[in-house]
Amino acid sequence: MVKIRHCLLLICLLSSYFTTAHASCVLTMGYKEGDKLPLIGKSPDNSGVYQELFSKAAQQINCELKIVRLPKKRLHNKLATGEIDFYPGASFSHTRASYLYFVKNGLHTAQYGITLPSVPEITEYFQVKAFNLQWLMELGSSKYEIAKRIGARTQIVKFVDIDKARKLLEKGRNNFYVADKELIDYYLLKHGVETLSELGLKVHHHCCGGDSPMYLGFSRESKYFEERPNPNYDPSALISPQNFPSTIKVGTIAHQLQQALNQLEMAGESQQLYQRRFHMP
Secondary structure (H helix, E strand, C coil), X not given: CHHHHHHHHHHHHHHHHHHHHHHHCXXXXXXXXXXXXXXXXXXXXXXXHHHHHHHHHHHHCCCEEEEEECCHHHXXXXXXXXXXXXXXXXXXXXXXXXXXXXXXXXXXXXXXXXXXCCCCCCCCCHHHHHCCCEEEEEXXXXXXXXXXXXXCEEEEECCCCHXXXXXXXXXXXXXXXXXXXXXHHHHHHHHCCCCHHHHCXXXXXXXXXXXXXXXXXXXXXXXXXXXXXXXCCCCCCCCECCECCEEEXXXXXXXXXXXXXXXXXXXXXXXXXXXXXXXXX
């Protein structure tokens, strides 16, 4: 009987240990309150590709995923202090790089310009100013640095999507709006059309960087993140996700998440999660 009690006590202690160990790793993903279908719904609906992808990756490294929705400015303030661990899909900017480390999340994206059909083809950002367009963007957009550098006029709003941009353009506004490929894909599906030209909009496919990997931004102040000097950093080249002064320390939770996401991409699971939202083969 004593042995049985000792065994039961040992099982309880081990169970408590593993439960505590598992619960102690809670990765907090932050996102703004608006939707970005098919990646995430409008707050409080967190369903979408992001939730599925990062829940799966977190599970692989014995962590739990927590999702927090906040206004964009507050969200980035908490990323800067480490209260939120990562942002699932972040565009690179020098301002953001001061508090975020950019990691491939396994998905792919592209950014295209949207205007009225009367606007000539745009292949470089500087043409936004040359054509006297007003750049429509959200408060806190990473594109503000580019607009400021080229001297383009901007219209800053709290939230903007293709619907809002379309309404402004239909009113005769001479706007330029940059939309992610996944937003356009879903918008076309939603409206049952093949191109935005059918809805009176022009898409500029070669203005804004083309196809590229999608990156998450991991807080450099997160308790799960540590960095070390990057021996491959080239100070004579521009800072970018591929050329950054530091790199993630091996063995940290941030590094483990990076590895898990890479494995999901290599196995084709990341793309499958995205394709299922469109019923693609």
